[in-house]
Amino acid sequence: MSHxxxxxxKRSPPKILLFTIVTLGLYWLYYVHSLNTxxxxxxxxxxxPLVRTLMFLVPFVNLYAAWQVGQTATEVTxxxxxxxxxxxxLVPILGAFVIQPPINDLVDGE
Structure with missing residues (x-):
């Protein structure tokens, strides 16, 4: 099956982290939504994707939502x-550098 x-x-992990810090976490929510989409x-x-993103705002449900994104990211990469x-x-400082580089590699065709 071709994807x-x-x-x-393709996004820059340092920029993702910087924007997340500057916007006090709001950019991270946008980033997670864009990942889901x-x-x-x-x-x-x-x-x-909107439901999956909104699940991050509910305590304990956000753990399940994070697991779902993790499973989907594993399927993609x-x-x-x-x-x-x-x-x-769940931890943006780690996530920007763990999640985005394999996606960038896919976009680059590596």
């Missing part, structure tokens, strides 16, 4: 572990 890498966006398009999945990605989604 369209045009659905994925691009993963849905890439995999032609049946979930709602074949290079990430679900647990590490889930932790990365």
């Amino acid at each position: 369209d890498t045009a659905a994925l966006s 691009s993963f849905k398009q890439y995999l032609d999945a049946g979930y709602n 074949d290079d990430l572990s679900t647990g590490l990605t889930a932790i990365g989604v």
Whole structure:
């Protein structure tokens, strides 16, 4: 099954972290939403990206949402572990440097 890498966006991990700090975390929520949206398009999945993103605002439910993003990221990249990605989604300082580089590699065709 061929996937369209045009659905994925190349981003700079240091910029993701910087924007997250400057916006007091709001950019991270946007970033997670854009990940959910691009993963849905890439995999032609049946979930709602907005619902997955809003789940991050509910205590304890956000752990499940992070796990879902981790599983999806693993499907997209074949290079990430679900647990590490889930932790990365919850901890932006780690996530920017764990999640985005394999996506950048996919976009670059590596």
